[in-house]
Amino acid sequence: MNIPQSVFWENNSIQLLDQRKLPHVTEYLTLETVPAVFDAIKSLAVRGAPAIGIAAAFGVALSALRHPSDNIDKLKEQVLIDSGYLSQSRPTAVNLFWALNRMNEVVAGSATAAALRENVLTEALVIQKEDEDVCRSIGEHALPLFKDGNRVMTICNAGSIATAKYGTALAPFFLSKEHGINLSVFACETRPVFQGARLTTWELMQAGVDVTLITDSMAAHTMKTKNISAVITGADRVAANGDSANKIGTFGLAVLAKSFDIPFYIAAPLSTFDLDTPNGDAIPIEERDPAEITEVNGMRVAPEGISVFNPAFDVAPADLITGIITEKGIVKPNKQAIAALFA
Incomplete structure (x- = not known):
């Protein structure tokens, strides 16, 4: 790569x-x-x-x-x-x-x-x-989930530059190139900081992976019209029950995937699991500078004095997650299966 x-x-x-x-x-x-x-x-x-x-x-x-x-x-x-x-x-x-x-x-x-x-x-x-x-290892466990020609959606950036190498959610796409498997990726732009547009598309293009950029608001229409076969994202924290915090917009993708009967996967190393956090409600959600929303590249796009809510993350509940892909394999998002990973 x-x-x-x-x-x-x-x-x-x-x-x-x-x-x-x-x-x-x-x-x-x-x-x-x-x-x-x-x-x-x-x-x-x-x-x-x-x-x-x-x-x-x-x-x-x-x-x-x-x-x-x-x-x-x-x-x-x-x-x-x-x-x-x-x-x-x-x-x-x-x-x-x-x-x-x-x-x-x-x-x-x-x-x-x-x-x-x-x-x-x-x-x-x-x-x-x-x-x-x-x-x-995460990429190797994830790769069998996809077939040649599949179209897969992702959000934010869980690639090589977000890790030491390969990434988590993007790892199967990099490995697919090594194995001659052709996968197409639809990358959500990931407002407000555009990690999908700036980073994910850049990484995948560098590796020769077919990638198409969409705005976050296009996800439902894209799932419906582009035959999306799966959604895969990274995570910043996985609670003991499988609830998974990731970049804002991930929860929405999980809801949409459920509606369209599309598998929704979280890719995360064991170091991202927090067994001391019982569920997603207990995960602290960072709120960031309002300027991330009211400005784009330093240019103001919203009225002065507007109130802003800018959570950086949301939580996909375990019942919307098909499986969590780890270095030890794919597990069901429930307390018993997750606890067994650390036994």
């Missing part, structure tokens, strides 16, 4: 693909401080739940390297404070907290300052490599 890597470690700093500038400019940011990592996550320079987790893990490694103390107790305290700060960058994507918890355990278990600095970088690199392997 000719897709740039979303985030990687180089010369004791983080190299981060600035997704705000895609598809017109491919530019990497060099992040050398923890506040810079926080701002990159908050501002959507990096987005996609797995990529956010990887960036945060590297942020902990930066913290360990940048704090000069060789007193192990003092260094642990400073790094854990920075980890807590990074955890406040975005509330919905559980991969952020999953990755930081892993890093915190490594910090706590390190015996010396030198060991801590080495261990946290090693763990961050392991998290990145694991995600690449997991995403390929």
Whole structure:
């Protein structure tokens, strides 16, 4: 695949693909401080739940390297404070907290300052490599769901730049090219930040996958007239009962898919499951800057003083989900099947 890597470690700093500038400019940011990592996550320079987790893990490694103390107790305290700060960058994507918890355990278990600095970088690199392997496995489990010539709908961007490689919901499309299977993708634009228009279409075009862009409001008509065979999306958090939070608009696609009797799949690694969250009602939904709706590319498109509701995510309830595709296979969206994944 000719897709740039979303985030990687180089010369004791983080190299981060600035997704705000895609598809017109491919530019990497060099992040050398923890506040810079926080701002990159908050501002959507990096987005996609797995990529956010990887960036945060590297942020902990930066913290360990940048704090000069060789007193192990003092260094642990400073790094854990920075980890807590990074955890406040975005509330919905559980991969952020999953990755930081892993890093915190490594910090706590390190015996010396030198060991801590080495261990946290090693763990961050392991998290990145694991995600690449997991995403390929998700793609391999998803691919048999589709036949040559199928038309599949997706929303937002759950591709390579949202992960370490391959993506989650987009993984089967990349792998289909490797296997000579021709799939066509209908990508919703994903208002208000246009992740589908800017990122998903760009990635799939780079890989030679047939992709057609539609506005979010065209989804029902497209399902009806274009013989859509399935809908597949990523997730930012999957509750213990299978309710799945993803980019705003996902819930609507799930309702439409049910109406048209079209299978609706969530593709998510185990790191996106949150067994401590019983159902979708307990998932915190981030609300973002009203300017994302009232402005497009800095140009105001709504009246001054208008009230705005801008949730970044919604929740597809488990009873609308056909299956959740994980690195361990496809599971039914219910508490018993999900619990068995972690047994």
